[in-house]
Amino acid sequence: MHTVRRILLRLLVGVGVLWGAATMTFLAVYLIPGDTALLILGGPDARPTAETIAQVRSDYLLDEPFIVQYAGYLGNLFQGDLGQSYRLRIPVSEAIGQQIGATGMLAAAATVLALPLTFAVAVLSAQRSNWVRSLVSGVEVVLAATPTFIIGFALLIVFSFTLQWFPIGGDNGFSALVLPALTLALAVFGTLSQVFRNELEDVLEQPFILTARARGMRDLPVRVLHAVRHAAIPVMTLSGFVVASLLGGSVIVETLFSRQGIGALTLASVYNKDLPVIIGIVLLCAAVYVVVNLIIDLLYTLIDPKVVTA
Amino acid sequence: MINSALHPAQNSPRPPRRIAVLTSLLVATLMSGCSASANPAADPAAVPVSGGILDVSISAEPGCLDGHGISATQQQFLGRLIYDNVVTLDDDGEIAPYLAESWEISDDGKTYTFHLKEGVTFSDGSPWNAEVLGQNFEHMRDPATKSPLAAAYIAPYVDGTVIDEYTFEAHLEYAYTPFLYTLAQSWLGMNSGKAIEESPETLCQEPIGTGPFTVADYRPGQGISYTKREGYDWAPEWLEGDGEAYLDGVEVTLVSEPVIRHQSLVSGQYDLTENLAPQNAAAVQENPAFEYQNLIRGGSPNVLSFNLNRAPFDDLAVRQAFVAAVDTQAVAESLGFGTYSPTDSFLSTASKYYDPTVEGTLEYDLDRANELLDEAGWTERDSDGFRIKDGERLVIEVPTVESTTPSPLLVQLQGEARKAGFDLQIIQLPQAQLSELRYAGDYDALAGVWHTNTTDVLFIRYHSSEITGERIGQNSSYVDDPALDDLLRTAREADDGPIAEDAYSEVQHRLLDIVPGLPLYENHSQFAYSTAVQDVAVDTSHPVPVLTYAWKAE
Numbered sequence: 074m075h076t077v078r079r080i081l082l083r084l085l086v087g088v089g090v091l092w093g094a095a096t097m098t099f100l101a102v103y104l105i106p107g108d109t110a111l112l113i114l115g116g117p118d119a120r121p122t123a124e125t126i127a128q129v130r131s132d133y134l135l136d137e138p139f140i141v142q143y144a145g146y147l148g149n150l151f152q153g154d155l156g157q158s159y160r161l162r163i164p165v166s167e168a169i170g171q172q173i174g175a176t177g178m179l180a181a182a183a184t185v186l187a188l189p190l191t192f193a194v195a196v197l198s199a200q201r202s203n204w205v206r207s208l209v210s211g212v213e214v215v216l217a218a219t220p221t222f223i224i225g226f227a228l229l230i231v232f233s234f235t236l237q238w239f240p241i242g243g244d245n246g247f248s249a250l251v252l253p254a255l256t257l258a259l260a261v262f263g264t265l266s267q268v269f270r271n272e273l274e275d276v277l278e279q280p281f282i283l284t285a286r287a288r289g290m291r292d293l294p295v296r297v298l299h300a301v302r303h304a305a306i307p308v309m310t311l312s313g314f315v316v317a318s319l320l321g322g323s324v325i326v327e328t329l330f331s332r333q334g335i336g337a338l339t340l341a342s343v344y345n346k347d348l349p350v351i352i353g354i355v356l357l358c359a360a361v362y363v364v365v366n367l368i369i370d371l372l373y374t375l376i377d378p379k380v381v382t383a
Numbered sequence: 384m385i386n387s388a389l390h391p392a393q394n395s396p397r398p399p400r401r402i403a404v405l406t407s408l409l410v411a412t413l414m415s416g417c418s419a420s421a422n423p424a425a426d427p428a429a430v431p432v433s434g435g436i437l438d439v440s441i442s443a444e445p446g447c448l449d450g451h452g453i454s455a456t457q458q459q460f461l462g463r464l465i466y467d468n469v470v471t472l473d474d475d476g477e478i479a480p481y482l483a484e485s486w487e488i489s490d491d492g493k494t495y496t497f498h499l500k501e502g503v504t505f506s507d508g509s510p511w512n513a514e515v516l517g518q519n520f521e522h523m524r525d526p527a528t529k530s531p532l533a534a535a536y537i538a539p540y541v542d543g544t545v546i547d548e549y550t551f552e553a554h555l556e557y558a559y560t561p562f563l564y565t566l567a568q569s570w571l572g573m574n575s576g577k578a579i580e581e582s583p584e585t586l587c588q589e590p591i592g593t594g595p596f597t598v599a600d601y602r603p604g605q606g607i608s609y610t611k612r613e614g615y616d617w618a619p620e621w622l623e624g625d626g627e628a629y630l631d632g633v634e635v636t637l638v639s640e641p642v643i644r645h646q647s648l649v650s651g652q653y654d655l656t657e658n659l660a661p662q663n664a665a666a667v668q669e670n671p672a673f674e675y676q677n678l679i680r681g682g683s684p685n686v687l688s689f690n691l692n693r694a695p696f697d698d699l700a701v702r703q704a705f706v707a708a709v710d711t712q713a714v715a716e717s718l719g720f721g722t723y724s725p726t727d728s729f730l731s732t733a734s735k736y737y738d739p740t741v742e743g744t745l746e747y748d749l750d751r752a753n754e755l756l757d758e759a760g761w762t763e764r765d766s767d768g769f770r771i772k773d774g775e776r777l778v779i780e781v782p783t784v785e786s787t788t789p790s791p792l793l794v795q796l797q798g799e800a801r802k803a804g805f806d807l808q809i810i811q812l813p814q815a816q817l818s819e820l821r822y823a824g825d826y827d828a829l830a831g832v833w834h835t836n837t838t839d840v841l842f843i844r845y846h847s848s849e850i851t852g853e854r855i856g857q858n859s860s861y862v863d864d865p866a867l868d869d870l871l872r873t874a875r876e877a878d879d880g881p882i883a884e885d886a887y888s889e890v891q892h893r894l895l896d897i898v899p900g901l902p903l904y905e906n907h908s909q910f911a912y913s914t915a916v917q918d919v920a921v922d923t924s925h926p927v928p929v930l931t932y933a934w935k936a937e
Contacts (some may be wrong), residue, residue, distance in 0.1 A: 091522060107813055108815060108822075109815060110820045111815070111818040114531045120531065120532060120535035120843075120857060121530070121535070121855055122530075122535060122854065123853060123854050123855075124524075124526045124533075125530060126855070129526075129529055130923070161447065162446075162452070162529075162584070162588075171602065191906055229646075238651055240647075242638060244605060245521075326591040328639060329640060329643070331440075331636060331637060331643060331647075333605030341446070346815050
């Protein structure tokens with residue numbers, strides 16, 4: 074009962090977050106100067122006729138005052154209608170639907186690579202001799218600080234241009250997924266691994282670890298069976314960062330590797346001021362955050378029953 | 384014409400249709416044992432092979448595949464795959480039959496009677512006939528189509544009459560010789576009348592034409608899969624082929640990063656790229672496994688247009704001084720890595736009626752630039768070295784679209800202009816704001832290019848009726864010159880021939896007196912493909928590859 078109420082409360086807050094996100098984005102895009110009707114009609118090199126411009130203005134409520142446009146938008150949103158893309162001329166839900174699978178696959182592949190890598194590196198390098206820690210930590214800092222674009226490009230130069238092990242971008246099958254997923258995974262790994270190791274090192278100083286060792290337990294089981302669980306919670310708090318990295322990174326990775334996906338759609342939509350799609354994507358991201366946070370919240374309790382969140 | 388570039392573009396207005404392939408020539412010579420006199424273009428050993436999928440990378444994706452609804456450059460190439468046009472331009476750039484077998488034009492130039500080809504069908508099974516032609520005109524100008532280009536091209540079209548099943552009479556408001564030329568452009572391909580009537584809103588995502596390929600799968604932002612149209616048998620004569628395409632299909636993938644487009648072509652991941660960045664041209668040209676083409680698009684070359692409505696460019700001397708201050712050859716060389724042809728004309732050398740006698744007038748001469756500015760009263764210089772007059776600095780505001788790196792062209796021009804004391808300021812703005820600024824005329828100069836297959840581009844760019852007012856126009860220089868207007872009107876209404884030729888020649892010379900901008904370099908179409916791909920034809924409307932009878936050697 075208690076858990077159900079907690080979930081419902083969380084979901085209610087989530088709806089508020091979504092409304093806020095929709096409003097903020099609508100406002101932000103509305104305030105960018107420039108005539109949207111002209112933009113829809115092809116920008117500076119187009120020669121639209123006056124009738125065409127008038128049609129676009131009335132179709133998209135562009136000649137209405139802000140409050141009418143906003144009310145119209147929210148009204149449709151409540152009915153689950155995200156509107157029609159200016160650029161693609163299809164419903165926004167369809168435009169996002171076409172792309173979400175590709176990004177989901179990329180994000181999943183990146184996570185599958187990043188988590189075991191983080192786990193292995195952090196567990197094996199915590200409380201080791203100084204040079205091991207400096208080396209590993211150095212690599213992590215470099216990866217965390219390097220823009221995703223550079224990581225991706227470096228991987229392309231080594232593995233595609235030079236060694237030709239993997240295709241240079243594209244969407245064709247598993248081999249085309251490896252480098253983009255690795256790019257995203259490395260970007261996430263650097264930060265996650267740093268935090269995880271620091272936590273592990275704290276935990277490994279705790280008396281209960283000493284007790285375990287005193288019982289004759291070997292080093293690796295101590296780390297994996299006892300320390301990891303305690304160090305996991307702060308790392309899970311970072312899942313928001315992970316989701317942000319995966320979504321934000323997809324914009325760069327999908328462009329660099331010529332892949333389909335939400336990232337590529339975001340870029341094209343922002344560039345073309347495709348307002349309905351931009352808001353749709355922001356709402357999608359907000360929804361993903363809400364759901365991920367809810368899941369993490371529940372997981373906290375599962376990992377450590379002492380934790381009770383409101 | 385100044386053209387001493389390292390890898391000069393073909394300056395001929397008539398690019399070769401078939402491109403000689405080195406390897407096939409070698410094979411032919413070895414197999415037949417014949418001498419080097421074998422003509423590679425008519426290589427007897429190269430018997431087309433049917434089958435295979437051609438993998439193509441493109442630099443941008445229009446978001447909509449219905450040519451009537453977009454103005455994207457890529458449509459020049461993509462449109463040819465799925466659409467046929469009413470007419471076409473043949474090897475010599477002359478109007479030739481396509482979906483219309485013949486036509487008559489009334490003496491007043493206002494009535495066009497088209498006799499359409501019989502037996503042509505769309506890929507949805509519906510027929511091509513006079514009624515469908517009328518539906519296409521209506522679809523182009525229907526505000527719901529949101530046409531940024533096609534509607535303006537057929538603006539003089541008033542209405543049409545279906546005389547019989549295959550005869551259509553189009554009525555124009557005034558004589559408009561460019562009409563047939565525009566009908567040959569990729570953006571004005573013919574859509575299925577059935578689809579226009581039943582579901583016009585689906586044409587963007589599922590376009591239906593009569594062309595040699597059909598769209599099998601469109602993944603916006605990613606790619607387009609095309610399959611061969613079974614039973615296709617109405618290609619224009621200049622394609623020198625019959626029946627269906629040889630390729631089973633074409634797989635088009637969006638690869639927006641230029642370096643990736645180059646690398647993935649060289650690695651064999653793609654057979655052809657529709658847009659090769661100039662910095663990669665030399666490498667591909669030297670690679671014997673690839674065929675590289677650098678062709679010039681017709682229309683307006685790259686020009687920095689001056690705003691004649693506003694100080695300081697309302698002063699002819701300042702315009703002349705700016706033109707004399709910029710070493711366009713150096714600019715073209717550096718931006719195009721030797722692949723761009725510098726120009727000093729307002730009309731592309733690839734356009735019909737291009738008059739070579741205009742060359743050499745707008746020349747780089749820094750001393751002359753300084754003299755002109757001194758005479759115009761911009762005598763003093765401030766502490767930064769920029770000229771001033773009545774306490775005002777000689778500022779040139781050039782808005783451009785926002786990006787992480789400012790336009791390399793404008794940065795170059797900034798440096799060039801500074802030598803004569805111009806303070807060229809690059810103003811970076813989001814696309815939407817730029818469009819608005821442009822239509823408001825709130826700028827000193829704008830860099831731009833305008834491709835079209837008709838010399839009417841000079842009307843579009845420089846006739847006073849094309850100044851943005853109630854209607855959006857492309858005369859961004861605000862040229863308003865009655866003598867020029869008369870000449871442009873005469874040229875537009877005259878049939879192709881000496882009258883048009885003389886008028887267009889006078890127009891080009893008149894523009895040298897007005898100096899509405901600084902001509903920079905030609906509008907280039909650079910593409911490359913593996914030598915395994917043969918018989919890639921090139922269109923004279925738009926110099927892009929046409930794959931109707933291209934084939935892939937095993």
